[in-house]
Amino acid sequence: MNITAYVVLSAILFTIGCVGVLTRRNAIVVFMCVELMLNASNLALVAFAKQHGNLDGQVAAFFVMVVAAAEVVVGLAIIMTIFRTRRSASVDDASLLKY
Amino acid sequence: MFAFHEGGAVPVVDPTSADGVFSLLWLVIALPLAGAAILLIGGRLTDKWGHLLATLLPIGSFGIALAMFVGVLGRDDSDRQVSQHLYTWFETGHLNVGMDLLYDPLSALFLLLITGVGSLIHVYSIGYMAHDPRRRRFFAYLNLFLAAMLMLVLSENYLGLFLGWEGVGLASYLLIGFWQHKPSAAAAAKKAFVINRVGDMGLSLAIMLFFITFGSTSFTVISAGAGDASDTTVTILGLLLLLGACGKSAQFPLQAWLLDAMEGPTPVSALIHAATMVTAGVYLIVRSNFIFELAPHAQTVVVVVAVISILWGAWIGCAKDDIKKALAGSTMSQIGYMMLGAGLGVAGYAFAIFHLLTHGFFKANMFLGAGSVMHGMDDDVDMRHYGAVRKAMPVTYLTFAMGYLAIIGFPGFSGFWSKDKIIETALADNWIVGLCALLGAGVTGFYMTRLMLLTFFTEKRWEKDVHPHESPSVMTVPLIVLAALSVLGGVMLAGDWIVDFLSPVTGVAPHEDPPIPALAVTVIAVAVVAVGVALAWFLVGKRDVPREAPQDVSWVTKAGRNEVYGNLINDTLVVNPGRHLTTALMATDKYAVDGTLTGGPVAIGAVASVARRLQNGYVRSYAFSVLAGGLIVLLALLVVNAA
Numbered sequence: 001m002n003i004t005a006y007v008v009l010s011a012i013l014f015t016i017g018c019v020g021v022l023t024r025r026n027a028i029v030v031f032m033c034v035e036l037m038l039n040a041s042n043l044a045l046v047a048f049a050k051q052h053g054n055l056d057g058q059v060a061a062f063f064v065m066v067v068a069a070a071e072v073v074v075g076l077a078i079i080m081t082i083f084r085t086r087r088s089a090s091v092d093d094a095s096l097l098k099y
Numbered sequence: 100m101f102a103f104h105e106g107g108a109v110p111v112v113d114p115t116s117a118d119g120v121f122s123l124l125w126l127v128i129a130l131p132l133a134g135a136a137i138l139l140i141g142g143r144l145t146d147k148w149g150h151l152l153a154t155l156l157p158i159g160s161f162g163i164a165l166a167m168f169v170g171v172l173g174r175d176d177s178d179r180q181v182s183q184h185l186y187t188w189f190e191t192g193h194l195n196v197g198m199d200l201l202y203d204p205l206s207a208l209f210l211l212l213i214t215g216v217g218s219l220i221h222v223y224s225i226g227y228m229a230h231d232p233r234r235r236r237f238f239a240y241l242n243l244f245l246a247a248m249l250m251l252v253l254s255e256n257y258l259g260l261f262l263g264w265e266g267v268g269l270a271s272y273l274l275i276g277f278w279q280h281k282p283s284a285a286a287a288a289k290k291a292f293v294i295n296r297v298g299d300m301g302l303s304l305a306i307m308l309f310f311i312t313f314g315s316t317s318f319t320v321i322s323a324g325a326g327d328a329s330d331t332t333v334t335i336l337g338l339l340l341l342l343g344a345c346g347k348s349a350q351f352p353l354q355a356w357l358l359d360a361m362e363g364p365t366p367v368s369a370l371i372h373a374a375t376m377v378t379a380g381v382y383l384i385v386r387s388n389f390i391f392e393l394a395p396h397a398q399t400v401v402v403v404v405a406v407i408s409i410l411w412g413a414w415i416g417c418a419k420d421d422i423k424k425a426l427a428g429s430t431m432s433q434i435g436y437m438m439l440g441a442g443l444g445v446a447g448y449a450f451a452i453f454h455l456l457t458h459g460f461f462k463a464n465m466f467l468g469a470g471s472v473m474h475g476m477d478d479d480v481d482m483r484h485y486g487a488v489r490k491a492m493p494v495t496y497l498t499f500a501m502g503y504l505a506i507i508g509f510p511g512f513s514g515f516w517s518k519d520k521i522i523e524t525a526l527a528d529n530w531i532v533g534l535c536a537l538l539g540a541g542v543t544g545f546y547m548t549r550l551m552l553l554t555f556f557t558e559k560r561w562e563k564d565v566h567p568h569e570s571p572s573v574m575t576v577p578l579i580v581l582a583a584l585s586v587l588g589g590v591m592l593a594g595d596w597i598v599d600f601l602s603p604v605t606g607v608a609p610h611e612d613p614p615i616p617a618l619a620v621t622v623i624a625v626a627v628v629a630v631g632v633a634l635a636w637f638l639v640g641k642r643d644v645p646r647e648a649p650q651d652v653s654w655v656t657k658a659g660r661n662e663v664y665g666n667l668i669n670d671t672l673v674v675n676p677g678r679h680l681t682t683a684l685m686a687t688d689k690y691a692v693d694g695t696l697t698g699g700p701v702a703i704g705a706v707a708s709v710a711r712r713l714q715n716g717y718v719r720s721y722a723f724s725v726l727a728g729g730l731i732v733l734l735a736l737l738v739v740n741a742a
Contacts, residue, residue: 095715095717096716098714099712099713
């Protein structure tokens, strides 16, 4: 089975996520881009698992999903709190912790 | 009679242990020490009666000293050295230092001088310091001084002597700077202390060398073993002891502190800086005769130092207008005579001590007289503001005149006998030294006559609002006693008593016929003094004395006013190079040492202050760092795998 198309799609998704994280200011969008990158890697894991014919990659994908779910819970809570105190969801506004 | 070195003329110290009245020896030191302790610890509680207690205690010491003196007179020559072991001071390794006291003819005479003149000056101070708010402290320091000075002359070893030596240095420092609100007094105290440190270094090195060479610092051990030490060692010891003596006795080249020391109250100048402490150097040399007799080179240096000091001090005395500083120059010169006697060896030791005693009487007398004049003249010390004081202060004038006649060596007075003997011995030893001593005697006649004329004769030059008056009897009685001693001090020479009395310590000089008959020397000396006196009469007494010191004077006078440039010499040779050295050392420490040590941390700090800019607080830039890091790892893996 040829997995080239899956891997290419995975790379495109990962790159979009990456660029989004680096360029967008809105914390929600940045968060979504992170999720996009996670899912891109999931796609790659599953594709390679299919090619090799074992379940290791798929198991790893499940773990990634579980971690992502937990991360969403924590991350959204942090974004909520920041928004409540600063009336802004921009990641550039939360820049107090520096030199 | 008494024991001698092998081949030497100097007897060894071989005391018997104390009994009878001599067992009170420790009390002589303890009484004034207790006085100092009570007054200093008791504080304001003792303000009302402290000065009376402090005066009674030295009188008590004097009583004991007198009883012991009578006791020692009743003994044989061989039995006149008594020692008392109080306790072991400290014991470490091979060094065992006892707190031992030695009472012999030499310390007997010193004991009488210190406690006797000391008591008189305490009495005088009751009047002189009556209105000083810190009177109690003054008397406490005076008692401390007496205790230290008595320790100095009574100790049986060099370490105990050093204890007293440093103690009198401390008391001298405290008393010169007694009026500490005056910056000049504080500076003078510091100067005296620092210059004395140079001498003290010599003495402490000598003590270390004593321990290395003889394994002990006791006079008994050292005097017995001195003959076995090498010539070089005894010469070095002699020179080190001389350095110590020069510091304490204000002899060339460590003389610069004595004139500044006149910043202290006048009783201090009389007791410490004329009669007793400054003569400690002479005591040290006479006490160490068992070293100096074996070190002829060191003795020569003593004589040279003494002659320079005689003329140097006399020169200063001629030019100073400050009455106390003129007397201080004279003190330096007279101590020069004592040092000269001490440097002449067995023939001169007794005369050095004789002159020391008579000088103690007449110089204390004149200093106290000067204090009495100052007391009446509103503390003015400039003799150009005096003149004709004799009418206002007859007792001070008459007593001062006795001191004056004694110091110039007027026939019959105490100074005549003592100075004449030293000049005679010097002439017999070396005619150049003898002539210098004669010249010094002439100059003494000049400057003392000048001082006398400016103060008590000539027309009055004091301001209208100054009303000179005679001092209270508590001040004049000590003056009268000291004046009597100045006149009669020569009795000690009757039948060569003092020479015989001191012979258990100083040894007996072989009898030699002098090259010039003694009577001729006496006549010449009196003639030279008469020339000095006449010169002063024509230069000072016959002329008008300006109230302000004239500035268009010869270089001789200028040099004398500047203390023969002693301070300039010290500044050029020692103080300024020392300052430059300190500055250089501080710069080295700051830039080289500190620079090396702090350079590393400073460089790291500088790098960090640049690097911390990376922590800019933007999440996105951190994310970019993570990405870039990941990419680098990836590329590195590819490169490694491709290779």
